[in-house]
Amino acid sequence: MSDIKKNILAALAYFDLFNYPLTMDEVFLNLPIKCEQQELEFALSCLVSDRVIYHFGKFYTLKNDYFLIERRLNGNAKAEEMIGIAKQVGDFLVRFPYVRGIAISGSLSKNFADESSDIDLFIITAKNRLWLARTIMHCFKKLTFLVNKHQYFCMNYYIDEKELQIREKNIYTAIEIATLMPLHGDTVFEQFYIANAWTREYLPNKCLRLTTAEPLKKTWLKSFTEMLFNNWLGNKIDNLLLKISAKRWLKNVELKKLNDKGIIMGMDCGKHHSKPDPRFFQEKLIGKYQSKISQLLDHLESSVAH
Incomplete structure (x- = not known):
């Protein structure tokens, strides 16, 4: 099988983990290699003809299931x-x-939501004031529970201007960065994308959304x-809030507390970041993705051999 076909399957396999079919343009944007449009169209048509993938209208998927x-x-x-609503929240x-x-981050940044979806937000703060900013914002969030609006304020990923580069460099973080929808x-965000130019190694065809953010x-x-x-x-308070938060999240992990989605409530806390612990979702997802690609390619090679 040609490299372009393998890479198409890899792109579809990642989003198949979320039961999310892709258009031809989306397949192109999520390819880990550069290619010509004509080459992509031909490879897709071959994969469809061989019933390796399925084509419904403008969408491509690994499953022969129109429900998707x-x-x-x-x-x-x-x-x-x-x-x-997210734009109003951001304002x-x-x-x-x-x-x-x-x-905007998460599934909403990929233009998908259902009745159980939250509004996930990615926040950048001033340097060395992340924990002050986060604490004030989360004190406000507690009030939103009183009016059942907390799902609109899922501020679960913070970094500050001191360290804009995301430490984990993999397909998951590359896609999350590339699909962010900057509001303000x-x-x-221009500096953030420069600091994370490494994402082009995973998504060389992806354009970053600089123009969406307001001054x-x-x-x-x-x-x-x-x-x-x-x-x-301010320095002393910020450091104290970090210490208190890190201790609380460590206790949650030790008690194996779960969030609403059944994931352990673990946070990776540092002076310049506050984010979900990669061990409890990110690493598991990447493992499933790699296993899915391996199984898919093994099955295809076995079919060709016979």
Whole structure:
């Protein structure tokens, strides 16, 4: 089998883990190699003819199941509605102290949502003030539980301007970075994408969404609050909040507490980041992805041999 066909299968296999068919353009954007459009079209048609993959309208999938197409179309329609809400949430949260950038992440950034979907947000803060910013924002989030709106404020991934490069470099983080939908902070996201140029090794055809982020707008309350903590006291409080949070999350892992999605509630805490612990979802997903590709290629080679 040609390299282009293997890479097409790899792209489809990743999104098949989420039961998400791809269009031809999406297959192209998620290929780990560069190729010409004509070459891609020919390889796709061959794979369809050989019944290795399936073609429904404009979508390609590994499974001969039209329900996946209906699921995607419904999910795309729901996502359009939720992205509108996410933009309003971003407009509000960007007013919080030390917030420098906000983007939509997770499944919503890939234009999919269902009735159980949350609005996942990726936050960039001012350097050395991540824990102050995060604590203030999460104190507010506790209030949203009172009105059952907490699913709109899933601020689960923070980094600060001091360390913009994502440490884990793999297919999962590359896709997550490339599919972010920046809402606010055009300058900081430009710096973020430069710091994470390594994603092109995994997705050389992917264009980053720089134009979607709006410039930051200063407010007197945000500026005044930041002025109060731009000193030794702010440094001390930020370090204390990190220490308290890290201890609490370590206890959650030891007790094996689960979130609403059945994943252990583990966070990777550091001075310049707060994010879900890669051990409890990311690494497992990559393992499933690699196993799926291996099984798929073994099955195809066995079929050709016979």
